[in-house]
Amino acid sequence: xxxxxxxxxxxxxxxxxxxxxxxxxxxxxxxxxxxxxxxxxxxxxxxxxxxxxxxxxxxxxxxxxxxxxxxxxxxxxxxxxxxxxxxxxxxxxxxxxxxxxxxxxxxxxxxxxxxxxxxxxxxxxxxxxxxxxxxxxxxxxxxxxxxxxxxxxxxxxxxxxxxxxxxxxxxxxxxxxxxxxxxxxxxxxxxxxxxxxxxxxxxxxxxxxxxxxxxxxxxxxxxxxxxxxxxxxxxxxxxxxxxxxxxxxxxxxxxxxxxxxxxxxxxxxxxxxxxxxxxxxxxxxxxxxxxxxxxxxxxxxxxxxxxxxxxxxxxxxxxxxxxxxxxxxxxxxxxxxxxxxxxxxxxxxxxxxxxxxxxxxxxxxxxxxxxxxxxxxxxxxxxxxxxxxxxxxxxxxx
Numbered sequence: 001x002x003x004x005x006x007x008x009x010x011x012x013x014x015x016x017x018x019x020x021x022x023x024x025x026x027x028x029x030x031x032x033x034x035x036x037x038x039x040x041x042x043x044x045x046x047x048x049x050x051x052x053x054x055x056x057x058x059x060x061x062x063x064x065x066x067x068x069x070x071x072x073x074x075x076x077x078x079x080x081x082x083x084x085x086x087x088x089x090x091x092x093x094x095x096x097x098x099x100x101x102x103x104x105x106x107x108x109x110x111x112x113x114x115x116x117x118x119x120x121x122x123x124x125x126x127x128x129x130x131x132x133x134x135x136x137x138x139x140x141x142x143x144x145x146x147x148x149x150x151x152x153x154x155x156x157x158x159x160x161x162x163x164x165x166x167x168x169x170x171x172x173x174x175x176x177x178x179x180x181x182x183x184x185x186x187x188x189x190x191x192x193x194x195x196x197x198x199x200x201x202x203x204x205x206x207x208x209x210x211x212x213x214x215x216x217x218x219x220x221x222x223x224x225x226x227x228x229x230x231x232x233x234x235x236x237x238x239x240x241x242x243x244x245x246x247x248x249x250x251x252x253x254x255x256x257x258x259x260x261x262x263x264x265x266x267x268x269x270x271x272x273x274x275x276x277x278x279x280x281x282x283x284x285x286x287x288x289x290x291x292x293x294x295x296x297x298x299x300x301x302x303x304x305x306x307x308x309x310x311x312x313x314x315x316x317x318x319x320x321x322x323x324x325x326x327x328x329x330x331x332x333x334x335x336x337x338x339x340x341x342x343x344x345x346x347x348x349x350x351x352x353x354x355x356x357x358x359x360x361x362x363x364x365x366x367x368x369x370x371x372x373x374x375x376x377x378x379x380x381x382x383x384x385x386x387x388x389x390x391x392x393x394x395x396x397x398x
Contacts, residue, residue, distance in 0.1 A: 029110055029111075029115050031055060031119065032117075033052065033053035033054070034120075035050065035052040036050070036052070037049070037123055038125060039125065039127050040127065041130065043129070043130060043133075044129050045100045045128055045130075046096060046097070046099070046129075047095060047096040048098050048104060050094075050095065050122070052068075052108055057110065058089060058110065064112045065111065066087075066112060067111045068111065069109045070085070070095070071108075071119070072105070072106055073107075074103065080107070083106075099127070100126070102127075103126055105122070105124055105125075106121070106122050106123055107119035108120050141393060142357075142393070146353065146354065149352075149353040149354070149360070150349065150357070153348075153350070154350060155349070156349065157348055158346070163349060165340055165348060165351065168329065168333050168337075169327055170310075170327035170328060170329040171341060173327045174208070174285075175215060177282075178221065186280060186283075187221070187281045187282070188212065188221055188222065188283045188284075189224050189226075189276065189279075189281040189285065190223065190225045191225075191226070191286045191288070191297065193290055193312070194229075194265060194268060194291065194293065195288065195289040196231055196232060197229070197231045197232055197235055199288075201289040202232060202289060204288070205287040206236065208337050209225065209236060210240075210242065212285060214246055217243060217252055220252065224257065224281065225257055225258040225259070226272055227258060227259070228263055228264075228268040229263065233258055233259065236258035237258045273300045276301060276304055276306075277300070277304065280305075281304075281306055282306055283306060284306045284309075285309050286310040286325070287311045287312075287329070288311075289314060294312070294320045295317075295320040298320060298323075298324035298325050307326050308326050310327070311330075312329075313334055313335070365390075367390060368387050369387075371383050372391075
C-alpha cells in the first residue's frame with residue numbers, strides 16, 4: 001500500500017511540475033497588445049476585422065514569435081475554434097466566415113514554435129451589411145457629374161435650344177450611298193457585325209439599319225441583310241419591318257430581306273463574299289463588331305466598286321476599314337449615330353451631356369497631373385493629398 005501511495009504522489013508531482021513548466025513557458029512568450037475586433041466597414045456583411053499591436057517578442061528575424069493563432073467562439077470558450085494561423089509581423093486579420101447578427105468573441109495568442117502566450121480577448125462583436133460602400137464614393141461623384149450634365153443638356157434641348165453636334169462624314173454619306181444604289185438599280189448590303197444582340201455595337205448597328213431601311217423603302221431599293229446570329233435575325237426583321245411601315249411601304253417588306261447564314265465566322269464571311277460577287281451591290285455597310293473578317297469583307301466590296309461605309313468600336317479592325325472603305329465611323333461615332341440621324345432633342349441632349357462629362361473628367365485629370373507635378377517638386381503635403389484624391393476619383397474599382 002505504501003508503494004502504491006508513493007507512485008501516486010510521484011505522478012501528481014510530475015503532472016504539477018509539467019503544468020508549472022507550461023505556465024512558465026507561456027509566461028515567457030509575451031502576448032500581443034490591445035486587440036480590437038470590429039465589423040468590417042463598407043462591405044456586404046459576413047466579415048469581422050481584427051487588429052492588434054505586435055507582441056514585444058515579435059521583433060523580426062531576431063524575435064521569438066513565429067506567428068499568431070486566432071481563435072473564435074460564441075458564448076463560452078468551450079465552443080472555441082481556430083480560425084486561422086498567421087505569420088509573425090501580422091497586425092491585421094479579416095475573418096470572412098461570420099454570420100451576420102451573431103455575437104463573436106476572439107482570442108489572439110502569440111506563438112513561439114509550439115509554445116503559446118496568454119490570450120488577449122476582444123468581443124462581443126457582430127458583422128452586418130452596410131448600405132453604402134465608402135470605398136466607391138468616387139463612382140458616386142462621377143455618376144452625379146454625368147447625371148447633372150445630361151439632365152442639363154436634355155433640359156436645354158426640350159426648351160428648343162439648338163444643340164451643336166459636329167458633322168460626321170460617315171453618317172452624312174449614308175444617304176449618298178443609298179441614293180447611288182437607287183440610281184444604279186443595284187441592291188444595298190448591310191452587315192451588322194458577327195456578334196449577338198448582347199453586344200452594344202450590334203445594337204448600334206440595328207439603329208443604323210432602321211435608318212437605312214427607311215431610305216431603301218422610300219426609294220424602293222432592294223436591301224440585303226445577311227446575319228450570323230439567330231437573335232440578330234429576329235431583331236433585324238422587326239427593325240426592317242417597322243422601318244418599311246414608317247416609310248409607308250409595308251408591301252415591299254418580306255422576311256427574306258434579313259436572313260441567317262451561319263454562326264461560324266469564316267463560313268459566314270465566305271457566304272457574304274459570294275453574295276457580293278453575285279449580286280454586286282452598289283453600297284455596302286459594315287456597322288457593328290468585327291474581327292479578322294473585316295479586311296476580307298472590305299476588300300471584296302472594294303473589288304466590285306461598291307461605295308462602303310464602315311463603323312466599329314474594335315480598335316484592331318479600324319485600320320483595315322479606314323484603308324479599304326470610303327467612310328469609317330471611328331469608335332463612339334457609331335454610338336452617336338442614332339442621336340445624329342434622328343435629330344431627337346432628348347437623344348442629342350444625352351450625347352452632349354456625356355461629352356460634357358468627359359470634358360469635366362479631362363479637366364480633373366489635367367489638374368491632378370499638375371498638382372502631382374508641383375507636389376513632387378515642392379514637397380508640399382497638401383498638394384500631394386489633393387493630387388491623390390483626384391487620382392482616386394478616377395480609379396476604376398467596379
